[in-house]
Amino acid sequence: MDCIRIKKLEVFAKHGVMPEENALGQKFVISIELFCDVRKAGQTDNLTYSVNYAEVAEFVTKKTQENTFQLIERLAEYLAQEILLHYEAVEKVSIEVEKPWAPVHLPLQTVAVSVTRQWHTAYLSIGSNMGDTKGHLDQAVEALRQDSWTRVEKVSSYIVTAPVGGVEQDDFLNGAVMLRTLRTPEELLELIGEIERSQKRERIIHWGPRTVDLDILLYDQEIIHTESLTVPHIEMANRMFVLEPMCEIAPYAKNPLNGCCMLEMKQQIQGREDS
Structure with missing residues (x-):
């Protein structure tokens, strides 16, 4: 990916743990790497197709000066x-904040913190089989839209499917959602948990009825297995109610575990059913 660099931007601001740092202020030196596609800008010589580094420098200066934080990590x-x-064209950013006047009373040139953050692509399965099922799904999607760190890119049609797992219950309404998010997988899991709780989701019977159910199917091409989260979703390749909506919005999104795309996994299930 292409990169625009802003090196050693000097900003006088009031950040630090010590009270005098917040009152008197000091110099901070900020370096920025903006990862974005500048090919069209390079071909056309038109700034419209790039990111204005002068504007970014002013933006960073303003944001640094209008806030007071204790830690340069923050x-x-x-x-x-x-x-x-703020900048839609920027896919990933690296920031280094240096504090050359840090009050450590030792002969050092500077202290610094560097972070790299980026947009991630995630896919969710959503389902409901209690009450106003369409209303529950629409409400969950709207809650995702309201999250400042998340952008809802695509929402599939909703389909009616029979329940699985052997519990006698009503049919489900199911769909899939494509997100762009700044949240980590764990933070995204926390968000969808909050949405489920706000819609009175109760986990009483395994695979039982629910007002709304949100599951992370894919997060970039990461493979995650922790006590609280497994990605890709462990049952994704075996669930037509997951694959059918996914084939509508992302038929070629791949399962990193087996290298198969959604369309291939759907065809595999159909082949088993036909044989």
Whole structure:
């Protein structure tokens, strides 16, 4: 990916743990790497197709000066998020914040913190089989849209499917959602948990009825297995109610575990059913 670099931007601001740092202020030196596609700008010599580095420098200066944080870790995190949210063309950003006047009373040149943050692509399965099922799904999608760190890119049609797992219950309404998010997988899991709780989701019976159910199917091409989260979703390749909506919005999105895309996995299930 192409990169625009802003090196050693000097900003006088008020950040630090010590009270005098917040009152008197000091110099901070900020370096920025903006990862974006500048090919068209290079071909046309038109700034419209790039990111204006002068504007970014002014933006970072303003954001640095209008806030007061104790830690430069917090400042770096904040600046990275603000840039990604404000500049749509920027896919990834690296920020280094240096504090050359850090009050450590030792002969050092500077202290610094570097962070790299980026947009991630995630896919969710959504389902409901209690009450106003369409209303529950629409409400969940709207809650995702309201999250400042998340962009809803695509929403599939909703399909009616029979329940699985052997529990007697009503049919489900199912769909899939494509997201762009600044959240980590764990933070995304926390968000969808909050959405489920806000819609009175209760986990009483395994595979039982629910007002709304949101599951992370894919997160970039990462393979994650922790106590609380497994990605790709363990049952994705075996569930037509997952694959059919996914084939509508992302037929060629791949399962990193087997290298198969959604369309291939759907065809595999259909082949088993026909044989």
